[in-house]
Amino acid sequence: MTNLYEVARKKGIKYFLVSFTDTFGVMRSKLVPTSAISGMQKNGAGFAGFATHLDLTPADADMFAIPDADSIIQLPWKPEVAWVSSDLVIGGAPLEQAPKQVLKNLIGKAAKAGYVLKTGVECEFFLLASADQMCHSGIVKKADAMDTQGKPCYDQHALMRQYDLISRMCDYMEQLGWGPYQNDHEDGNGQFEMNWNYADCLTTANRHAFFKFMARTLAEEYGMRASFMPKPFAGLTGSGCHMHFSLWDKTGKKNLFVDSKGELGLSKLAYNFLGGVLSEASALCAITNPTVNSYKRINAPVTASGATWSPNTVSYTGNNRTHMVRIPEPDRFEIRLPDGATNPYLLPAVVLAAGLSGIANKTDPGKRLDTNMYETPDAKAKKLPQTLHDALNHLEASKGLRASMGAEFMDSYIKLKRGEWNRYLGQVSAWERESYLDT
Numbered sequence: 001m002t003n004l005y006e007v008a009r010k011k012g013i014k015y016f017l018v019s020f021t022d023t024f025g026v027m028r029s030k031l032v033p034t035s036a037i038s039g040m041q042k043n044g045a046g047f048a049g050f051a052t053h054l055d056l057t058p059a060d061a062d063m064f065a066i067p068d069a070d071s072i073i074q075l076p077w078k079p080e081v082a083w084v085s086s087d088l089v090i091g092g093a094p095l096e097q098a099p100k101q102v103l104k105n106l107i108g109k110a111a112k113a114g115y116v117l118k119t120g121v122e123c124e125f126f127l128l129a130s131a132d133q134m135c136h137s138g139i140v141k142k143a144d145a146m147d148t149q150g151k152p153c154y155d156q157h158a159l160m161r162q163y164d165l166i167s168r169m170c171d172y173m174e175q176l177g178w179g180p181y182q183n184d185h186e187d188g189n190g191q192f193e194m195n196w197n198y199a200d201c202l203t204t205a206n207r208h209a210f211f212k213f214m215a216r217t218l219a220e221e222y223g224m225r226a227s228f229m230p231k232p233f234a235g236l237t238g239s240g241c242h243m244h245f246s247l248w249d250k251t252g253k254k255n256l257f258v259d260s261k262g263e264l265g266l267s268k269l270a271y272n273f274l275g276g277v278l279s280e281a282s283a284l285c286a287i288t289n290p291t292v293n294s295y296k297r298i299n300a301p302v303t304a305s306g307a308t309w310s311p312n313t314v315s316y317t318g319n320n321r322t323h324m325v326r327i328p329e330p331d332r333f334e335i336r337l338p339d340g341a342t343n344p345y346l347l348p349a350v351v352l353a354a355g356l357s358g359i360a361n362k363t364d365p366g367k368r369l370d371t372n373m374y375e376t377p378d379a380k381a382k383k384l385p386q387t388l389h390d391a392l393n394h395l396e397a398s399k400g401l402r403a404s405m406g407a408e409f410m411d412s413y414i415k416l417k418r419g420e421w422n423r424y425l426g427q428v429s430a431w432e433r434e435s436y437l438d439t
């Protein structure tokens with residue numbers, strides 16, 4: 001096992017962020033000096049679980065974050081600090097509802113069946129005016145006032161106005177060995193996307209979590225705010241987190257989704273995996289689209305650019321961006337449902353859970369649809385949930401996901417998310433006042 005103290009001495013690391021991501025996607029840490037890291041590597045850093053979103057009480061014993069030394073990332077912008085993703089334990093046993101634990105359990109199940117899930121994520125985000133500016137105006141504004149094109153996607157000028165930030169993040173990903181390969185201005189004014197290579201799903205999950213931390217931190221240095229909120233502006237395209245996924249053999253060298261004789265070059269196993277994902281779509285939506293705001297991105301009316309680029313039905317297709325799942329090339333699927341709020345660990349976990357049950361049950365995904373779902377929606381295609389509340393009802397009813405994601409996780413997730421829904425119901429919005437004040 002990598003000795004963190006030795007690594008620190010060689011690389012000039014003074015502090016470690018012993019870090020974990022809670023159920024709501026909040027990254028939490030203790031900043032530990034190198035002099036104390038050996039003890040932490042053995043026993044973990046202590047946290048009061050109730051102070052995080054993990055469904056623990058103030059009476060529960062301390063939980064400990066044990067650093068996963070292989071996940072170490074030396075902060076490229078502050079090399080005296082290193083980040084390590086941790087595993088949570090309580091009373092000497094893994095905390096079963098912790099997102100990374102849920103993913104690791106699923107990875108273990110897949111490994112037993114001889115499979116390795118590989119994923120790549122496409123993180124979309126908005127660059128907004130800094131929080132200070134927003135507090136004064138009370139209005140969320142994009143950072144670049146000149147970014148106003150009706151069809152802003154790939155806008156070279158707007159991209160290059162953010163060159164300093166975007167190129168810096170891309171250089172850092174290069175330095176970290178992630179294999180970044182493209183950066184663009186996305187379809188909403190103020191919206192960007194940066195892509196790096198796919199990897200095994202745990203590596204991608206750690207990178208996904210770290211990417212959000214990096215984007216937010218560096219944007220602040222430039223007086224901006226990087227937001228992964230699913231739908232910050234009603235009339236603009238929302239921020240998705242499309243995930244490309246494929247199942248490989250246990251050596252990680254052979255892609256089991258590939259079959260040159262199969263439909264669109266994909267194997268029976270691939271279609272069974274997809275069948276599982278589609279059959280659980282309404283339920284897994286509560287995890288891929290985990291906030292009240294998420295449901296304003298999917299099922300949305302057409303945006304200023306002409307398309308939402310997000311799905312509205314449980315359907316799959318070939319190379320067509322109007323469905324929930326796309327087959328971009330004959331080696332993988334792209335699920336276009338998840339949004340920027342999705343938990344980096346729970347996203348691959350729930351797709352793997354549904355896919356493995358699809359394989360076990362030989363689930364048929366049905367025929368693909370090749371229509372433009374925005375213009376000529378197929379009436380037979382099942383609609384996605386309209387609200388977080390609907391999706392949670394589906395999740396709660398899914399016996400399959402309960403068995404594969406674990407009862408501890410399902411109970412805590414549903415409880416915490418129902419709490420969030422109830423807090424939302426307690427709000428009175430500007431729209432309600434506009435519509436009903438004079439009724």
Ligand SMILES: [Mg+2]
Nearest residue numbers: 122124186193
């Ligand atoms: Mg995109």
